[in-house]
Amino acid sequence: GEEEKDGQQEEQLFSIIADIQKKITDAFEVFDHECNKTVDVREIGTIIRSLGCCPSEGDLHDMLAEVEEEEPTGYIRLEKFLPMMTKVLMERRYRPVPEDVLLRAFEVLDANKCGHLTKEELVKYMTEEGEPFTQEEMEEMLSAAVDPETNTVRYRDYITMMVVDES
């Protein structure tokens, strides 16, 4: 009875792990242009994030350190990436930011509590604080976030739109 149950659970676990590993391998292969189980280190962030994780740049740096070669070659091998990433997904680390938390974050920046940020305010925070955006990242965010009529960032609407886009 007990043993059978254990056996079944074990099987289930293995199949979950196998599924996760296939997911990771698939995402990895999109960037494996040489078909030799390696990807350019600069693509690792994209791969990790596309698997549903939401690490900060700092978190990413830590993960990379785990999978880089001792003598960095500019490439990451699937061999090293797979076990690390499997563990991350199994432990459900770096969970995505829920919509309400994101909203609160914008509200914190909105010192006057007026429901919007000025373009300048957003730029200042995003490019000077935290893990600053590059100019390209900033421009791209502004192109979608700024309401052309008021020239402000109505963050509630922005968030809702982005969430719809993703689904």
Add this chain to the structure above:
Amino acid sequence: MTLLLGGISAATLLDDTASQWHFAIKAAILIQRWYRCYMARLEMRRQYALSIFQSIEYAEEQAQLQVYFLHCLPPSFLDLISHFLNSPSDFNTAGSDVQLLEYERMIVVPDSYHGPRLSFPLTVADTNSLLHAFKDQQHLHARYVLQLLHETKKVLKQMPNIIHLSTSYSKEITICGKMTYIASPTWLFCFLLQNGLPSEENPYLFNGDFVDRGKNSIEILIILFAFLLVYPNHLHLNRGNHEDHIMNLRYGFTKEVMKKYRSHGKRILNLLQDVYSWLPLATVIDSKVLIVHGGISDTTDLDFLNLFKRNKVRDHASIVVDILWSDPKNQNGCTPNKLRGGGCYFGPDVTARLLKRYNLKMLIRSHECKQEGYEISHDGQVITIFSASNYYEDGSNRGAYLKLNPDLIPHFVQYQVSKCTRKQTLHQRVSVVEWSALKSLREKLYSQRSELIAAFRQYDPNYTGRISATEWASAVESVLHLDLPWRTLRSRLVQLAPDGSVEYLSCFNDLEIEPAIKEVQPALVETLYRYRTDLEIIFNIIDKDHSGLISIEEFRQTWKLFNSHLKIDIDDESIDNLAHSIDFNKDGSIDFNEFLEAFHVVNKFENKAGHCHISNLFDSSFCFFMAWPSGT
């Protein structure tokens, strides 16, 4: 606020400003984190959209090369092809001025023709009038086209296989790769306006692929050749893999010429074939920079490349194929280019060896679509330059050209032609490309429906209609042979059951092939749809006078050849019935273009402006959300 407040002690809360600032930083990091994740997922979608396009393109090109290598075709078919390929030229090779005059005599340009009238030798006035005429959507009369091609051939014949250029007098040389699918002659016009006309200080090199896939290939070609005649020392051309009559048959250039020039079309195409064979294969700048269309292989010998008679070689001797079809890879070695079906993948060691052997500094090539319009590989020794922006779809990629100064340092100029005047967000751009890629892929799946269903059924003996994701991916890969991330794509192609298994018949739900003739059996319809491009090529070969019509007997012949070539199991009676039903006016001839165009896949739920519909959807939803009053 809980998450943001976590871990802050009461003492810190007393210092209001400090804690406020602390929260603000944390908030900023959170937003940045979220945003980067969103962008990464978009990037992933764009990547796999591009790999879909690329896989399909290369698989088709590969099929093309195979036809050309005549592997599996029966002898009677070879006869058919060689008849087409070796049609005798219309004039003997007496003095060329005689021939120019022959064209004058043979082809009358009517007074009603308001396009450019060229006089040879060409001058800047002629090139100007051509640019303006094409910008205004005019065509050049067949007689001038023939004369132009004739003169171009004369000029090209004088050139060696490998051209040597020097930058000693020029400020910069501009290098463009792949003009096919360039928006229009208008683009070329603006480009030349901006970058300057060819001159001693401003020479140009066009690195192959001037034709196919667009609607104005012949006009682009005419402009390039006209400039070649007017500025023979300042405008240079390398041959690309699309400067080939079989490629043209397949990728639309032949059709374009026949449509625009009708009875003169065949003569133009024949002469063009000649001209292609005389295009130089490579260029070397300052004895330091080698430029070819595709790439190299470990057997590329530049000395031999320079010596052999380039117009005599059966186009597909491997030495030429390597130059026109190879792609660089990041790992060492030289392996056959399985994706393309010809040429090879050459590694950094192959490049290094060749550059060292001939004392060269770098290799510049085109041939592959790159997202940014260019790419540097092999430690800076190989540059890929790709000038056709939006190659697969609006927004799929940027185009770029290269400017090389006398220090041989490359400087890239990127651009993107865009239909929209309002700047689209990345999400909108990616969605358009992705939608288009998935559409192509769905059509591909549909075209091999029977085979796919048979493969799926192998995993589903009890006909439950469901198989696991892994089984689905294996089955699709085994039938389509397209190396794509099927598991990742699965949710966009097919419906999933709650337990994650795949309802494999659902990917065929939205599509159907709309056959022109109702009486045709579904199996035949599917076969005709799948092989329509191959059929088109064979029809074009059979239709010797390019009238667009073939007789019922020829149709039957074609089908028999096709049957044996592809081992399709369609009986003679069905073909006969089909032939008779297609013969709408019962005069014994079939308009095969109409016939082929009639067999296309349609989305049952798509309206005529299907594509526009999707992007309008995004536009309107964007505005809608922005209209919400604040506080709701």
